[in-house]
Amino acid sequence: MQVFKFGGASVKDAPSVRNVLSILKSHANTMPTLMVISAMGKTTNLLEDLALAFFKKDRNLRDLTFEKFLHYHHSIRAELGINETESWNDFLDEFRWELECEPSNTFEYHYDQIVSKGEMASSLIVSEFLKSSGFSHALLDARDVIITDDNYREGNVDMQKSEKKALEYCLPVLNKEKFVLTQGFIGSTVENTTTTLGREGSDYSAALFAHFLNAEKMVVWKDVPGVLNADPRYFKNPVLLTELSYYDAIEMTYYGATVIHPKTIRPLQNKKIPLWVKSFLHPEKEGTKICRDYTEKNKKLPIFIYKPNQILISIQPKDFSFISEGNLSVFFSIAQKYKIKIHLMQNSALNFSICTDFFPDRVFAFLESLKSHFKVTYNEGLGLLTVRSKNLAYDYSEILKGRSILLIQKTRNTSQYVISENE
Ligand code: ASP
Numbered sequence: 001m002q003v004f005k006f007g008g009a010s011v012k013d014a015p016s017v018r019n020v021l022s023i024l025k026s027h028a029n030t031m032p033t034l035m036v037i038s039a040m041g042k043t044t045n046l047l048e049d050l051a052l053a054f055f056k057k058d059r060n061l062r063d064l065t066f067e068k069f070l071h072y073h074h075s076i077r078a079e080l081g082i083n084e085t086e087s088w089n090d091f092l093d094e095f096r097w098e099l100e101c102e103p104s105n106t107f108e109y110h111y112d113q114i115v116s117k118g119e120m121a122s123s124l125i126v127s128e129f130l131k132s133s134g135f136s137h138a139l140l141d142a143r144d145v146i147i148t149d150d151n152y153r154e155g156n157v158d159m160q161k162s163e164k165k166a167l168e169y170c171l172p173v174l175n176k177e178k179f180v181l182t183q184g185f186i187g188s189t190v191e192n193t194t195t196t197l198g199r200e201g202s203d204y205s206a207a208l209f210a211h212f213l214n215a216e217k218m219v220v221w222k223d224v225p226g227v228l229n230a231d232p233r234y235f236k237n238p239v240l241l242t243e244l245s246y247y248d249a250i251e252m253t254y255y256g257a258t259v260i261h262p263k264t265i266r267p268l269q270n271k272k273i274p275l276w277v278k279s280f281l282h283p284e285k286e287g288t289k290i291c292r293d294y295t296e297k298n299k300k301l302p303i304f305i306y307k308p309n310q311i312l313i314s315i316q317p318k319d320f321s322f323i324s325e326g327n328l329s330v331f332f333s334i335a336q337k338y339k340i341k342i343h344l345m346q347n348s349a350l351n352f353s354i355c356t357d358f359f360p361d362r363v364f365a366f367l368e369s370l371k372s373h374f375k376v377t378y379n380e381g382l383g384l385l386t387v388r389s390k391n392l393a394y395d396y397s398e399i400l401k402g403r404s405i406l407l408i409q410k411t412r413n414t415s416q417y418v419i420s421e422n423e
Contacts, residue, residue, distance in 0.1 A: 001032040001174060003218040005184065005206035010221055010280045011122055012041035014079035017129055023221065023283045024135065024179070032174045034213065036142075036184040036206040037126060039118025040076065043069065044185075044199070051114040054099055055107045062099060073121050082128045091117075091124055108152035112186075112196045119183035119202075127181050137179040144169050145212075146187035146205060148195045154339075155187050155195035157208060162187075166212035174213070182209070203261035207275075211267035218273060220260060221280040226288030227252070227259050230304035235399070241288050243297040248388075249275075249290045255386040255416075256307030256343070265290070302389035304399070307343065310382040311363055312406055312418050314353040315374035323352045330373050338366040343384055344416055346409060353407065355384055355418050379406060385417040 004027075011017050024035070039047070046069055053061035070092075077088075095117050103110055119142075127139040145165045148155030174180050184202025187195045197204055203220060210218040227249070228238035244252075246269040253262035259277060268275050268290075278287035317327055331352065335342065339362060344355040356363070358380055370376045387396055390413060400417065407418040 001034065001213055001215050002028075003206050003210040003213070003215045004028065004033055004035045005203055005218070005220045006035065006037050006280070007202060007220075007222065008038045008041050008043065008122075009223045011037065011126060014076050016280075017076065017080060017126060019280060020126070020221075021130065021133055021135060023280060024130075027219075027283060028179060031216065032178045032180075034170065034174060034180045034182065034209050034215075036182055036202055036209060037119065037123050038184050038202040040073070040122045040125070043072070043118040043122070044115060046072075047115040047118050048111070050099075051107070051111045054114060055103050055110055057103070066096075066099060069117075069121075073125065077125055077128075080125070080129045080132075082125065082132060085128055087124055088128070091120060106152065109193075112152045112155075112194050116186045116194045116196055119186050123181055123183045130181070135179070136177060137181050138173045138177040140170065140173060140180050140182040142183040142186050142205060143188035143192075143194060145182075146197075146208060148187040148189060148197070150189050150191075150193065150195065152195055154198045155189075157187065157197070161190070162208065163212045166209065170209070170213055198263075200258075200261045201263075203264040204267075207264045207267040210273050211271055214271060215273050217276060218268060219276045219278055220264075221278055221283070222259065223279065223281060224259065224277075225279045225282065225285060226277045227257070227290070229298070229301045231257065231306060234306040234308075235304050239301060241298045241301065241303075242286065243295050244288060244290045245292050245295045246290060247293055248295075248303075251388065251414075252303060252305060255305045255388075256384065257303075257305045269293075299390055302387055302396070304396070305386040305388075307357075307384040307386075308421060309358050310343070310355050310384050310418065311358040311378055311380050312353055312355050312382055313363075313367065313370075313376065313378045314351050315370060315376055316350055316352075318373070318375055320350070322349050323347050327374070328352065331370070334366065334369050334373075338362055338369065340366050344407070344409060344418065346407060355382070355407070358382075381421050382406065383419055383421050385419055387415045387417075388413055389415075 050065040053065055130137050147158045147161040184205035185196055225240050227241045229241055230238040232238050246265050250265045274291035276287050276289055340356050342354045346353050403419040405417050405419050409416045
């Protein structure tokens with residue numbers, strides 16, 4: 001069997017949904033296929049606003065945002081020629097009911113109940129469209145399979161329980177129907193409460209299904225030709241990497257390459273399942289194959305990754321003593337408490353610095369907490385440039401031109417620069 005993942009951009013409007021059907025007709029006919037789908041277009045962002053309005057009890061904003069959600073999905077349904085159905089009406093009733101209640105739990109909990117509706121809506125619509133087009137399939141609720149703890153917004157998947165469920169629920173349906181459609185990004189606790197796996201988590205869901213069901217391959221269908229050696233948003237003339245090792249793919253996503261979610265590779269690598277990144281605009285083209293632990297292919301190409309919106313935070317002991325292991329352990333426990341993801345760190349005798357994403361709420365709370373232990377300084381408005389290259393003599397000074405460099409770190413194959421964002 002194979003697993004397909006279609007993200008939000010691939011189902012952002014009616015013509016895109018039709019394009020998905022044509023890809024399925026030509027690429028899902030060779031073996032049983034399980035398809036994982038994301039919320040349509042930018043729905044997850046919209047639902048994040050809705051969750052916030054609900055939680056703050058801002059009824060006007062809540063109703064306005066819900067209307068936008070309805071309007072967007074209804075216009076896609078109409079353009080696809082899907083009539084009102086009982087399942088869609090039931091789904092909306094449940095959603096409205098959810099929004100009418102008073103917030104009674106943490107924001108994270110309500111976030112998951114509301115934001116998960118994006119994937120539910122998109123899978124329902126696509127399923128109804130496939131049905132009306134005579135494409136035989138089964139619609140599976142991913143929450144019956146992906147079991148997580150109750151760490152809302154970032155559910156940790158219980159691999160054993162989920163694997164058991166996947167074999168119990170998916171396999172028989174897949175054997176019978178040959179095509180199963182399900183949602184990415186969402187899961188459920190053992191008590192049947194909906195959870196989500198973190199933003200952009202659908203790739204990870206797809207990799208989990210592939211792992212549990214021993215897929216022959218997984219394909220992520222994207223709006224780019226495959227994995228490029230540089231992000232076209234920031235670099236000119238990127239080149240397609242036809243093959244990548246799991247190792248390089250993990251490193252790239254870790255440093256900030258957004259083409260696939262960082263957690264995606266491990267479940268595939270463990271079972272040596274190849275991952276293809278292909279374009280839904282040119283499905284006939286090869287794309288990138290991620291496989292093997294090591295490959296010589298494309299080794300000569302340097303890889304450029306740019307992570308915008310970074311902050312560099314530095315601490316010094318208040319008594320001007322040296323940075324010690326004791327200081328660092330205090331620092332790391334505070335970082336863990338505020339879910340600070342460290343992308344780079346460097347220390348000297350008197351200073352310890354990290355580079356992390358600038359999420360204002362989280363970062364300012366973290367800084368406040370640090371201040372009771374350390375002298376703290378920070379710089380905002382930065383980016384993290386990572387260059388992976390076998391050949392460190394490669395000239396990339398052009399990219400750094402006109403930017404101030406705040407910190408450099410180099411290993412044999414990787415150079416990282418904390419730099420000012422475009423001036
Ligand atoms: N819809 C979710 C998001 O936008 C998950 C995903 O698409 O991967 O983050």
